[in-house]
Amino acid sequence: MGKGRGTSKFSLLAIILLFCLYPLFSNFYWTDVAFFFGVYALLGLSLNIVLGETGLFDLGHAAFYAIGAYITAILNTLYGIPIIWLIPLSAIGAGLFAYIVTSPIIHLRGDYLCVVTIGIGEIVRLALINNPFGLTGGPNGITGVGRPSLGPFLIDSPTRFYFYVWGILVIVIICLIRLQRSRIGRAWNYLREDDIAAETSGIDVRHFKLLAFVMGAALAGVAGNIYASKLMIVSPDTFTFMESSMLFCIVMLGGLGSIPGSILGAGIITVFPEIFRIVANYRMLFFGGALVLTMIFRPGGIWPRKREALRLQVSNIDDVKGKVRGKLKAIDKSQNMKKTTSKNNSNEPNTIGNHILTTDKLTMTFGGLVAVNEFDLAVSQGKITSIIGPNGAGKTTVFNVVTGIYKPVSGRVYFEGNDITGLKPHKIAELGLARTFQNIRLFPNLTCIENVMAGLHHRMNSYVLSSIVRTESQRAEEKWALEIAMHWLEKTGLGDVHDELAKNLPYGKQKLLELARALSSSPRLLILDEPSSGLNDKETEELMVFLESLLEEQNLTILLIEHDMNVVMGISHWVVVMDMGMKIAEGTPKEIYNHPKVIEAYLGREE
């Protein structure tokens, strides 16, 4: 470990030295090439936030680059504001623009988002050509942009520009690495991997998508500022769809979400055409071919991101467990206090007072199909309630409405007495309701511990600035999250595989991981959609014991859909039977077992 760190430190030093000495050995031409390498690295990193980290198809990124360049050019030529001051202004301007134009379209998925960003890119370019209010100088653009100066030190020569851009780049890279390994970076990755699972785990998907766009745009705006001051001219020809495609290729060539990858991609894009300058007319032809070949042989990019291991810096794992238990108890206590005030001390399972979740005439339709029809459900505090029914009865739809994935056509959902109908899934998760899915929805390319930490997201506070600065409280919070996540991995028997990617786990363990993620959010109601499907008898048995132990330990209530009658009859306190979207019976397992309507729903009517 120590040795590996030493060599990587040494190679980093060697690279820095190489970069510092480079202009001494190169002529102005190649120093300029290295400058543009730097600009494209900035642009690649800015798109990497949007496309790589967050998985949003952005094929109009040149628009944000253009906004930054034009803000710099206009304000510098009209009002003589120094270029350096315009760096933050360009960033804010581009970020604000991104916020305004992407807010209404952020809900679009995949290809549709891609199309809209292409549209935005074209609209910006065409608008610049059309010279609105005489500001942009039309097709010829704006000339006479000034040079940046750091105090008395004017940046004018290729060598100075080279150090200027790479200096900024180093700062940006450090910030981005810190961001990548924080709550923010993880949230972006969660929603890239599976935005529905992210949302139900308590991540405000819309917010973090917008944040990615705003930050990506702001960084592109900075690149625009540097570009404008170097060329001293900006014109619409720079900011074409072709430019956006190139940025897209930079990120994809390097590897999605990989910081060194994006820099490498930028290097390829800028240096490749220079090397093939001898064959002037054919160089882009080769480049097109090279893109295809790279995607055939290295579809994941040349330098893909390897998920780093998140290890606890504690020698004794039992130590951690003890500490975590203490913390969890503290949390439970505060929740208990809240509850005892409203608790109605009655043992009757369906009296109103101690129902943690109730639905009132819940109805959901898809087109003409009524999936759930005036469904009333009451889930008793601290008990296990099962919903059973034939396939297509509407059980999962009830779950999806309760957790906010679907908005009901009519009817209401109450959780701990509060009306939660129509709230967004992440809000509902924050209130203390966690779930698993019928077809496991994990974050396949993230490690197990990162998967579990998704449940902790909404219990953490650190944001962009505190993650970049790594404040004391941010580090403490990260450590806390790691400990709790580790605790749940241990509890579900996944402690040994905490650094393994979720997609590499066998089916049974994936189910447990999903359960660990749900539990880590410290929910008061846990909703499980067919927890035992795909498990063998022994695993099912263990699961049942585990679930029952949770009721006591975590002061939890469980609502589940289950087809395995042994599970249903074995652990449920209350069973609700659904058929054709309606409740046809409910009662204790024993009552349900012999209920004529239930037998009819499952086996048909006796003629």
Added chain:
Amino acid sequence: MIILEQLLNGLTIGSFYALIALGYSMVYGVMKLINFAHGDLFALGSYLGYSLLIWGAGAASQRFGLWGGMIAALLFSFFAVGCAGVLMERVAYRPVQKSGRLPLVVSALGVSIFLQNSIMAIWGPRYQAYPASVVPTHAIHLGWLHVTIMQLFILILSFMLMLTLYYIVQKTTFGAAIRATALDREMATILGVDVRKITLFIFFLGPALGGVAGVMNGMYYRQISFVMGWNYGLKAFTATILGGIGNIPAAMLGGLLLGIVEMFGAAYISSAWKDVFTFLILIIILIFRPTGLIGEKVAEKV
């Protein structure tokens, strides 16, 4: 009557868009890929038709007459671009397909850059012009209405092609197989649909129709350039989304609609801002009807 003429002009441009849009839509149907190289195949078609008419001007036009030359150019472009499409699928898309959608997009961008620069390397970076002698230039007057023969030819041929395709896709068993593949590739394979054959057919026919549109575009505007693929591609692609991607009649409608909207936008709003309006309309439609004008709303399975 001006309005009627403008409508006719819009329909002419719209039929180019529609023919190109069909290729986008069909490919998207079977591969869920926005084929960014499709616009460049259209440009390739335009250049191939141009070369045939220039080099073979002596041969084609003189032996078969004006119309014979035109039809020869259209047929040549149809088959040549169709084959280029099949080759493109085989070389650049099939090996990447298993790696997911993002690498496919990059591969498509790569093919696009490759094609565009191949055209530039072969025919040069400057504009080329279809000579006036190889296309009919006269117009007919129907009352006040003024229509060129070329416009009429383009409209008739485009509508014939579109109707044929519509018939194949909507009324034949093979068309049903295409639609099934577009809906659920895996299920179609299980049910015995030869997805390979359908992919081949799509990657021939889509580009081939684009090639025909390219030649007609050259004959209509006469001037062609190696970057025209991007511009027309982008517009046609907008048309595809406008109608509803993956749906063949929707692509035709989207193309025609876009042509008309653009014509009237240029005439009554501002020609400089017409493309801005086009994209604004696209974005607004996507905000309110994310699946296009005709596309069905599909609830996502959770």
